[in-house]
Amino acid sequence: MRTEAIDPPGIDWLRVSPKYVTVRLAGWALGTLITVALLSLPLVLVLTGAWTWPPVWLAVALPAVALVLALWRLVLIPRQVRSIGYAEREDDLLIRRGIFFQRTLVVPYGRMQYVDIAVGPVERQLGLCTLKLHTAAAATSAEIPGLPASEGARLRERLSARGEARLAGL
Amino acid sequence: MALTPQDAGRAADGTAVLSGIGTNADAGWLRVHPASPFVRGWVALAALLFFFGRDSFERFLQGGPVFDERLAGRAPWLLLGGGTLLLLTVLGYVLSWYFTRYQVAGGYVRVNTGFLFKQQRQARLDRVQAIDVVQPLLARIFGLAELRFEVADAGQSAVRLAYLRADEARQLRATILARASGAAAGTPAPEPGHPEPGELASGELASAAVEAPEQAVLTVPPPRLLGSLLLSEQSVVILAGGIASVMLSAVTENRNFTVFLIPAAIGLLASYWSSFNRGYNFTAAVSPDGIRLRYGLLDTQAQTVPPGRIQALKVSQPPLWRVFGWYRIQVNVAGYGLASSAGEGSARTTLLPVGSLADVMKILALVLPDPGTEDPVGLFTAGITGLADPAGAPGSAAGRDADGGFVTSPRRARFLAPLGWRRNGFTATETALLLRSGRWWRNFVVVPHQRTQSMALEQGPLARRFRVADLVLHTTAGPVAPRLIQAGLDEARALFDAQAARARAARKHQKSEHWLEPAAQPAAPPAEDPQEGPHHG
Numbered sequence: 076m077r078t079e080a081i082d083p084p085g086i087d088w089l090r091v092s093p094k095y096v097t098v099r100l101a102g103w104a105l106g107t108l109i110t111v112a113l114l115s116l117p118l119v120l121v122l123t124g125a126w127t128w129p130p131v132w133l134a135v136a137l138p139a140v141a142l143v144l145a146l147w148r149l150v151l152i153p154r155q156v157r158s159i160g161y162a163e164r165e166d167d168l169l170i171r172r173g174i175f176f177q178r179t180l181v182v183p184y185g186r187m188q189y190v191d192i193a194v195g196p197v198e199r200q201l202g203l204c205t206l207k208l209h210t211a212a213a214a215t216s217a218e219i220p221g222l223p224a225s226e227g228a229r230l231r232e233r234l235s236a237r238g239e240a241r242l243a244g245l
Numbered sequence: 246m247a248l249t250p251q252d253a254g255r256a257a258d259g260t261a262v263l264s265g266i267g268t269n270a271d272a273g274w275l276r277v278h279p280a281s282p283f284v285r286g287w288v289a290l291a292a293l294l295f296f297f298g299r300d301s302f303e304r305f306l307q308g309g310p311v312f313d314e315r316l317a318g319r320a321p322w323l324l325l326g327g328g329t330l331l332l333l334t335v336l337g338y339v340l341s342w343y344f345t346r347y348q349v350a351g352g353y354v355r356v357n358t359g360f361l362f363k364q365q366r367q368a369r370l371d372r373v374q375a376i377d378v379v380q381p382l383l384a385r386i387f388g389l390a391e392l393r394f395e396v397a398d399a400g401q402s403a404v405r406l407a408y409l410r411a412d413e414a415r416q417l418r419a420t421i422l423a424r425a426s427g428a429a430a431g432t433p434a435p436e437p438g439h440p441e442p443g444e445l446a447s448g449e450l451a452s453a454a455v456e457a458p459e460q461a462v463l464t465v466p467p468p469r470l471l472g473s474l475l476l477s478e479q480s481v482v483i484l485a486g487g488i489a490s491v492m493l494s495a496v497t498e499n500r501n502f503t504v505f506l507i508p509a510a511i512g513l514l515a516s517y518w519s520s521f522n523r524g525y526n527f528t529a530a531v532s533p534d535g536i537r538l539r540y541g542l543l544d545t546q547a548q549t550v551p552p553g554r555i556q557a558l559k560v561s562q563p564p565l566w567r568v569f570g571w572y573r574i575q576v577n578v579a580g581y582g583l584a585s586s587a588g589e590g591s592a593r594t595t596l597l598p599v600g601s602l603a604d605v606m607k608i609l610a611l612v613l614p615d616p617g618t619e620d621p622v623g624l625f626t627a628g629i630t631g632l633a634d635p636a637g638a639p640g641s642a643a644g645r646d647a648d649g650g651f652v653t654s655p656r657r658a659r660f661l662a663p664l665g666w667r668r669n670g671f672t673a674t675e676t677a678l679l680l681r682s683g684r685w686w687r688n689f690v691v692v693p694h695q696r697t698q699s700m701a702l703e704q705g706p707l708a709r710r711f712r713v714a715d716l717v718l719h720t721t722a723g724p725v726a727p728r729l730i731q732a733g734l735d736e737a738r739a740l741f742d743a744q745a746a747r748a749r750a751a752r753k754h755q756k757s758e759h760w761l762e763p764a765a766q767p768a769a770p771p772a773e774d775p776q777e778g779p780h781h782g
Contacts, residue, residue: 080704080709080714081738083741166749175706176703176705177709179702183699183745183752186699210698210699211579212720212721212722213721214720
């Protein structure tokens with residue numbers, strides 16, 4: 076993965092597990108299924124004759140458009156996952172994400188208030204976890220999804236230790 | 246009552262900590278004023294009395310029998326029911342009063358509440374982010390005041406003592422601030438003046454209860470406040486709405502909707518009134534304990550924000566205020582949180598409701614005593630009103646326009662922001678990062694390096710096409726959301742690195758939470774400060 080334009084130069088990004096694609100796919104499949112099923116309701120009602128108003132082409136177009144958009148997002152998922160990266164520096168943690176809308180975040184260790192690890196059902200099956208950093212600013216929203224459980228635990232311990240060493244007030 | 250069980254769960258490091266075990270159980274526990282539950286719950290009592298009493302009272306006035314003939318048989322039951330309800334309410338009030346006790350000792354303020362669900366809460370004094378003394382109208386009539394102690398959790402107040410006698414509340418505030426500043430940590434001073442026996446149960450509480458001397462910095466005259474309200478953004482919207490509705494009525498020849506204008510007008514008047522009521526007699530003063538703000542016509546409020554508690558500051562100017570050269574200053578303070586409720590919240594995060602450029606400079610000097618630059622006035626003026634040269638620096642590919650030190654968007658970004666590109670910019674002094682934006686709605690944001698929590702560079706596809714990027718600084722919740730808009734890519738990346746380094750350096754030099762260590766503390770004046778008039782909350 077090449078370094079994107081807004082990233083600081085000379086950073087060795089650590090990538091999240093490729094298995095995280097599966098987690099995203101599961102979420103995508105569920106979301107798409109529900110959306111398309113809901114949007115197909117008018118089509119079913121029109122075909123059974125319960126509704127007369129929406130013409131058949133419109134009733135077909137609605138779920139079809141949703142499906143096309145979902146497929147577009149499906150194509151992007153592997154690239155989005157590959158674009159997630161993090162790097163531990165001397166005094167801060169860098170987190171990047173995004174292809175079209177990129178974001179590179181820097182969280183100083185001394186500013187971390189606490190570190191969370193969350194595991195969802197699909198993640199548990201794959202042995203992954205999501206690490207979240209919290210600072211006093213709600214807008215920080217620093218999270219690294221799709222870490223292998225061992226790496227997550229290692230990072231949490233390491234971040235806590237570094238945070239303690241560099242602890243600053245507000 | 247002020248402390249609900251929901252608050253109890255929010256326990257964080259150094260902030261409000263709930264503990265089930267009583268410590269220092271017998272040293273100087275005090276109760277709030279006995280009248281306080283009635284002042285807080287007067288609406289319920291009034292409703293109860295009104296409901297049961299109005300009918301009878303009217304009959305009594307008209308000379309008729311006190312009870313309706315049809316109800317006469319049931320009158321005792323009605324009376325009994327009403328009386329029981331009243332008694333239960335009063336009993337609840339008395340119990341809640343009896344079981345609410347507070348203590349300031351050993352670097353902590355502790356509050357115990359509740360008789361069925363007991364709650365004990367303690368907050369570290371040196372973690373204070375702000376202290377407010379609030380006097381709603383009714384409390385003011387009775388000479389009572391509420392004390393609010395804020396710690397950094399961006400939610401409700403950590404400690405609310407409602408109500409204390411007004412002078413008692415001020416005294417407690419002075420005590421807390423003296424303890425928190427470190428001024429009174431070492432040697433307790435002898436008791437000043439004649440403390441009233443009921444008020445000062447512990448000698449410890451009396452030891453540091455001298456208000457820090459303060460110096461008035463500026464006031465906002467009522468005519469200017471009124472003018473600022475009339476020219477606010479709200480008025481622009483109303484005017485536009487009014488014109489639109491008149492046009493609509495002219496076109497459709499339908500007069501019916503004027504009916505809806507009446508409640509709308511009442512709502513508007515109420516909104517203007519509440520803004521006026523809050524901003525009336527706004528006074529800013531400075532003392533060793535930080536910035537003091539006082540305001541309010543019927544409900545008065547006095548805020549104290551200790552030094553270094555302001556996380557970010559924004560100077561803004563709606564378009565119509567430009568006629569008079571007025572500005573508004575809002576701040577992020579960790580304890581105040583987001584100004585979600587338009588009323589109280591936004592007033593508390595406003596450092597200056599309306600003021601001239603000179604007033605803005607005075608406030609900036611208070612917030613940033615060390616601006617870290619040679620020419621702070623010139624730099625701040627450039628930040629507030631400055632505009633870069635339209636030609637751009639010739640030959641500079643990066644479009645670096647040094648307008649009073651501000652690095653603005655590169656010239657290539659003028660298609661993205663045809664008006665704003667000459668305005669959007671940043672500069673850094675040794676102590677703070679300054680961001681400016683907005684051609685019509687002028688904004689100028691100051692973030693001290695010490696207060697930067699985290700940062701992010703953001704870039705969308707269009708911005709990538711023009712080789713610009715946004716830099717977002719994260720601070721605690723509040724009305725200020727610092728964002729550098731469309732800086733040149735190279736500048737943004739350089740700033741990203743430089744700012745991380747500056748914030749790191751500033752954190753290393755950060756002073757202790759005690760802003761007045763005993764050595765630095767001048768002898769406290771023995772008398773109450775003359776500024777402290779009876780009008781002050």
